[in-house]
Amino acid sequence: MNIIKECESINKEYNYFNTIAKDAKEGNGKLKGYYISVKDCICVKDMETTSGSEILKGYKPLFNATIINKIEKEGGAIIGKTTQDEFGFGSFNVNTKIVPKNPFDKTRTCGGSSGGAAGLTQKASFKHIAIAESTGGSIACPASFCGVIGLTPTYGIVSRYGLIDYANSLDKIGVMAKDVKDVELMFNIIKGYDKKDSTSLNNELNKDVKIKKIGVIKECLNVDKEIKDIVLSNLDKYEIVSLPLAEKYGLSCYYILAMAEASTNLAKYCGMRYGAHEELNGDFNEYFSNVRSRYFGKEAKRRIILGTFTRMAGYRDAYYLKAAKVRSLIINEYKNAFKKYDLLVSPTMPIVAPKFSEIDKLTPLENYMMDIMTVGPNLAGLPHISYNAGFKNKMPVGIMYIADHLNDNKLIQIGKKKE
Amino acid sequence: MKVDKELIKRVASNARLNLTDQEIGEFMPQLKDILDVFSKIAEVDTKNVKERFHPVEIKNNVREDKVEKSLTQEEALRNTIHKKDGYFKGPKAI
Numbered sequence: 001m002n003i004i005k006e007c008e009s010i011n012k013e014y015n016y017f018n019t020i021a022k023d024a025k026e027g028n029g030k031l032k033g034y035y036i037s038v039k040d041c042i043c044v045k046d047m048e049t050t051s052g053s054e055i056l057k058g059y060k061p062l063f064n065a066t067i068i069n070k071i072e073k074e075g076g077a078i079i080g081k082t083t084q085d086e087f088g089f090g091s092f093n094v095n096t097k098i099v100p101k102n103p104f105d106k107t108r109t110c111g112g113s114s115g116g117a118a119g120l121t122q123k124a125s126f127k128h129i130a131i132a133e134s135t136g137g138s139i140a141c142p143a144s145f146c147g148v149i150g151l152t153p154t155y156g157i158v159s160r161y162g163l164i165d166y167a168n169s170l171d172k173i174g175v176m177a178k179d180v181k182d183v184e185l186m187f188n189i190i191k192g193y194d195k196k197d198s199t200s201l202n203n204e205l206n207k208d209v210k211i212k213k214i215g216v217i218k219e220c221l222n223v224d225k226e227i228k229d230i231v232l233s234n235l236d237k238y239e240i241v242s243l244p245l246a247e248k249y250g251l252s253c254y255y256i257l258a259m260a261e262a263s264t265n266l267a268k269y270c271g272m273r274y275g276a277h278e279e280l281n282g283d284f285n286e287y288f289s290n291v292r293s294r295y296f297g298k299e300a301k302r303r304i305i306l307g308t309f310t311r312m313a314g315y316r317d318a319y320y321l322k323a324a325k326v327r328s329l330i331i332n333e334y335k336n337a338f339k340k341y342d343l344l345v346s347p348t349m350p351i352v353a354p355k356f357s358e359i360d361k362l363t364p365l366e367n368y369m370m371d372i373m374t375v376g377p378n379l380a381g382l383p384h385i386s387y388n389a390g391f392k393n394k395m396p397v398g399i400m401y402i403a404d405h406l407n408d409n410k411l412i413q414i415g416k417k418k419e
Numbered sequence: 420m421k422v423d424k425e426l427i428k429r430v431a432s433n434a435r436l437n438l439t440d441q442e443i444g445e446f447m448p449q450l451k452d453i454l455d456v457f458s459k460i461a462e463v464d465t466k467n468v469k470e471r472f473h474p475v476e477i478k479n480n481v482r483e484d485k486v487e488k489s490l491t492q493e494e495a496l497r498n499t500i501h502k503k504d505g506y507f508k509g510p511k512a513i
Contacts, residue, residue, distance in 0.1 A: 062494050155474045169473050198480045199473065245463070252457045263434060270435070272509055274498035280510050285435065287510035293437040301436055302446060305427065306453060308434040319457060324470035326463050331471060365452045381474025405475055 003035055003126050007079055010123050015100045016116040019048045020080040027075030030189060034182075035124070036071055038131045039114050040081040041088060042173065043162040044068050051164040052084040052096040052113075055295035056275040065162020066197070067131065067173060067190040074189050076129075082116030086297045087262065088135050088166040089113065091370045092359050093142070095299040099356075103146055104395055108353040111142030114176070118142030118150065121176045129186045130176040135166045136254050137374025139174045140386040144348035144398025147388045149415065150176045151183050154405050155381030156201035158187075159194030167261035168199065170254075170378055180415035183385075187408065206406050209413040211342045214238045219247035220346030220373050230390040230397045231347045234418075241341060245333045246376040249326050254375035255368055256310050256323035263307025266300065302364060331380045338404035343414065346373050348386040348398030377402045385411040387418065420454040422447055 003024050011017045018040045026032070038044055041051040043061035045068075050056040064072070071078070085095040093100055093115030100115040102108040103122040110119040114132035119142075121130045132139045134152040143150025152174040160171055175186045193202040216238045221228050232238075271277050271291030278291050296304070310319035337344060350372060359367075377384040382402050389399035403410045424443055427450065431438045438446070492505050501508040 059498055062490055062497065156477065195480065195482060199477050200480065201475060201477070249460050249463055252460050255453075256457055256460070267434075272499065272501055273507055277500050280501060280508065282510060284510045284512055289435045289437050292435050296436070298442075301438070301442070302449065304434045304436060305430050305446065306450060309426075309430045309450075309454075310457070312430065312433065318461065321470055322460050322463075322465065324472060325465035325468045326460050327474075328468050328471040329463065329465070331474060363452060364449045365456060368453070379474065 003079060006124070006126065010120065014103065014106070014119055014123060015098050016082055016120040016123070017080045018050060018052065018083055018098060018116070021047065021078055024077035024079045026077045027072065029074035030185060031071060031074040031076035034076050034127050034129055035079045036076040036129055036131060037079055037082045037117060037120050038068065039117050039133050040084050041133055041164040041166070042068065042131060043164070044078060044081065047078075047081060049081060049164070051088070052086045053295070053300065054097065054276060054297070055269045055292070058276070059274045061162070063162065066159040066194045068162065070189050071131075082114070082120060082130065084116060085113035086300050087164070087266070088133065088138055089262070089299045089303055091137065091141055091367060092354070094356065094359055095297055102353050105353070107355050107357070108395070109145065109356060109359060111145035111349070111353060113138040115142050117176050118146035118148055121148040121178060122146045128177070129182050131173065131190070132176050133163065133171060133173050134378060135170045136258055136378045137371045139176065140348045140374050140384060140398065140400055141371070143176055143386040144400075145353035145396065147396030148176055148178055149180055149183050150174065150386045151187060151408070151411060152378070152384050153187065153191065153408050154201070154383045156199055157191050157205070157406070157408065159192070159197045159200050161194055161196040165265045167258040168265070169261060170258055180412060180419065183415070184412045187412070203406055205408055207409070209409045211410055211414060213341045214343050214345055215241035215337060215341035217344055217346045218242045219244065223347055223350040226392050227347050227350070227352070227397050230392060231345070231399045234389045234399050235345065238345065239341075241337050241344065243333050243337060243376070246330050250330055250376040250379060251368065251372055253323045253326045253330060254371070254379045256319050257327065257379070259303045259307035260311050260320050261307070263304045263311070266296070266304055271295075299364070327379055330376065334376070334380045334382060335404070342403070342410060344402040346400050348373060348400040352392050352395035352397060373400060381405065383408040383411055385415070387415055420451060420458055422451040422454060
């Protein structure tokens with residue numbers, strides 16, 4: 001079956017694409033024979049790129065993200081742009097027009113924000129690797145809910161040039177696949193210093209992949225017993241390690257910083273140079289406000305309000321700057337743990353993929369709380385990976401391994417050992 | 420944390436958003452809920468702790484001040500309908 005036709009047929013049933021390529025251009029190189037999907041927040045030249053937002057409807061980038069050039073150079077065939085929460089704002093991929101459905105049960109979420117990437121990775125019958133992106137857990141969460149592998153690299157190791165920002169100090173491009181060897185193949189292609197990204201890291205990854213000691217994060221075991229048992233049954237030997245600061249304050253610290261950064265990043269969308277346009281009526285304040293109010297979704301508005309508030313005079317010290325200090329302490333807490341352990345472990349998510357009808361009942365705060373396991377490593381820029389650990393009531397459960405900065409290869413190594 | 424209609428309106432106006440009364444009514448209790456949880460970071464002792472704005476140490480990475488190839492005027496204007504004589508056309512400024 002033609003690959004594009006298969007994508008169209010999967011998409012009809014599951015909503016994994018915002019855009020499907022007209023044809024998949026195959027080439028020669030390390031990715032010959034592979035079909036690559038790209039999360040919609042990453043620019044592919046001449047292919048509509050909306051980051052899941054109505055305000056970017058119609059935007060066709062004039063350039064490729066650095067990683068897309070690398071993929072094309074190695075012969076990877078780009079098949080389209082996958083669905084996501086608007087600008088990455090969400091854990092269930094419901095904050096957008098096109099909502100992807102879980103490959104195991106269509107009444108449930110794929111997780112978010114890289115939901116389309118994870119669902120397609122599980123469902124595609126062809127050789128497929130997904131390019132995804134995480135700010136606070138947007139790779140690990142959907143990988144866990146869809147039963148695939150999701151790698152979030154060390155912050156700065158993969159170029160962000162051509163990524164539509166959510167929060168610059170947190171965004172990381174990563175990889176999803178069914179086979180750890182495919183994750184490794186793609187990671188090795190897309191990583192590396194890029195002078196076009198001012199936060200690109202010019203450091204070598206640690207080549208030592210020996211894993212001697214694993215620490216399970218105590219505070220993360222406070223979940224459903226079945227999920228806890230499934231996760232622990234994947235480990236032969238482990239110790240228990242406590243990370244009280246990350247557990248107690250990680251969520252607040254993450255959301256304050258992420259929303260503050262998001263609200264500044266979203267300031268550029270105003271209906272003038274790309275994306276949604278309106279008739280040029282009123283002065284610039286009226287015009288910009290009209291376009292923004294009309295095209296941003298509800299969660300984007302909520303985050304813009306909160307992010308603007310925490311940076312405002314009178315509140316900045318208590319929220320934004322305080323959170324940046326707490327971030328220092330949380331990073332140190334992880335760094336101390338890595339003096340003793342090669343890898344830290346927790347369940348990826350405290351639950352299995354919920355039903356859409358259950359998500360409808362959650363308040364925004366209850367939504368944010370679902371990220372309790374994943375925000376810590378994201379806040380600290382630590383590489384982490386989610387593997388399938390087993391199933392609860394036929395729904396996948398994820399186990400998350402976290403490594404110290406630049407030790408991404410250990411996360412791949414642990415998967416190879418499992419095979 | 421006191422979150423009232425006036426505060427939300429003020430923040431929204433700073434962020435160039437017009438919120439409807441219905442949106443404000445919906446957001447008010449939600450934002451209060453969220454800010455109450457955010458406020459808990461005040462408990463953490465951060466005396467003598469420096470802020471971290473990046474998770475890893477990053478050296479300034481600036482390119483040489485040299486003219487490089489960039490988009491043509493025509494390309495730069497391709498994604499907008501608001502253009503005139505090779506420029507972006509914006510709303511009234513004064």
